[in-house]
Amino acid sequence: MLHHNICPLCKSSETEPLLSCTDYLVSGKDFELFRCSKCGFIFTQDPPDESESGMYYKSADYISHTNSSRTLFEKTYQLVRSFMLSRKRNLVIRATGKRRGNLLDIGSGTGHFLNIMKEAGWITTGIEISEDARKYSSSSFGLNVVAPSDIETLTSGQFDCITLWHVAEHLHDLTGYFTNIKRLLKPGGSVIVALPNSDSFDCRYYGRYWAAWDVPRHLWHFNPETFSMLVKREGFNVTSTSVLPFDVFYISMLSEKSRNSKASFLNGIVMGKIFFLRTLLNNMKGSSVVYRLKAENQ
Numbered sequence: 001m002l003h004h005n006i007c008p009l010c011k012s013s014e015t016e017p018l019l020s021c022t023d024y025l026v027s028g029k030d031f032e033l034f035r036c037s038k039c040g041f042i043f044t045q046d047p048p049d050e051s052e053s054g055m056y057y058k059s060a061d062y063i064s065h066t067n068s069s070r071t072l073f074e075k076t077y078q079l080v081r082s083f084m085l086s087r088k089r090n091l092v093i094r095a096t097g098k099r100r101g102n103l104l105d106i107g108s109g110t111g112h113f114l115n116i117m118k119e120a121g122w123i124t125t126g127i128e129i130s131e132d133a134r135k136y137s138s139s140s141f142g143l144n145v146v147a148p149s150d151i152e153t154l155t156s157g158q159f160d161c162i163t164l165w166h167v168a169e170h171l172h173d174l175t176g177y178f179t180n181i182k183r184l185l186k187p188g189g190s191v192i193v194a195l196p197n198s199d200s201f202d203c204r205y206y207g208r209y210w211a212a213w214d215v216p217r218h219l220w221h222f223n224p225e226t227f228s229m230l231v232k233r234e235g236f237n238v239t240s241t242s243v244l245p246f247d248v249f250y251i252s253m254l255s256e257k258s259r260n261s262k263a264s265f266l267n268g269i270v271m272g273k274i275f276f277l278r279t280l281l282n283n284m285k286g287s288s289v290v291y292r293l294k295a296e297n298q
Helices: 050-057 072-096 112-119 131-141 148-153 174-184 201-209 224-233 247-258 264-279
Strands: 015-022 030-036 042-045 102-106 123-127 159-165 185-196 236-243 288-295
Touching: 015 201, 072 112, 072 159, 072 185, 072 288, 102 112, 102 174, 112 123, 112 131, 123 148, 148 174, 159 174, 174 185, 201 247, 201 264, 224 236, 224 288, 247 264, 247 288
Parallel strands: 102 123, 102 159, 159 185
Antiparallel strands: 015 030, 030 042, 185 288, 236 288
């Protein structure tokens, strides 16, 4: 268990309890969210140590580590994923200005994004903590996916783009990862990071039931301001932002399910549409924000 006596972002001692949230996926346990009064950063207090965290991912419902289509939620996820893979590919092309290149995806899951980039002619490498997901990526798509401990063995300066799709919020050692990202990136290369937004319209509406808290798997709960603070500290600048439009529908459906809505699927669709339309006027309030980064002095 990791207890933070000071804010992990700004090092202020002025932190206070914010919410008590339930792990609806695996354990049913409650975990406390704390917020820094100085910088506004939100973090999960007393999460399991990294060595113990694996048990909180062992669920057939943890969809990024499986390829299941048993339920309506899972079928919807698989359908939307096909569209979003093309969108992510186009984001990489726009961010790098390249139709071909060398890509590293950190937290590559079952490898579907890496595969679509491979099919587009990119040289791809993945990093994934789940052994089962690594095996699936290799057997299904012939991908090169390694364990997180192997990141140090990758050759410096080889990647045109490094992506983290809803991964940074899980990482215990953010500074260590950003140090390696900076080392592995080619001069002028791009980093793309997608994160849940703790200042989103849907977060404010659902409160403790917001599915993207996802305690204790999500350790850090960024908004655009606090994430900009983090990357600045680590030697990067945010060059542009956008949203992943369908995430809000999926998160809304799961949030409705968490609060025992009798029609969670339909209610999630309705509320997701409302949040999506509001986001058109202010993408900084989107459920998921995509940040494009460049290393400083490049």
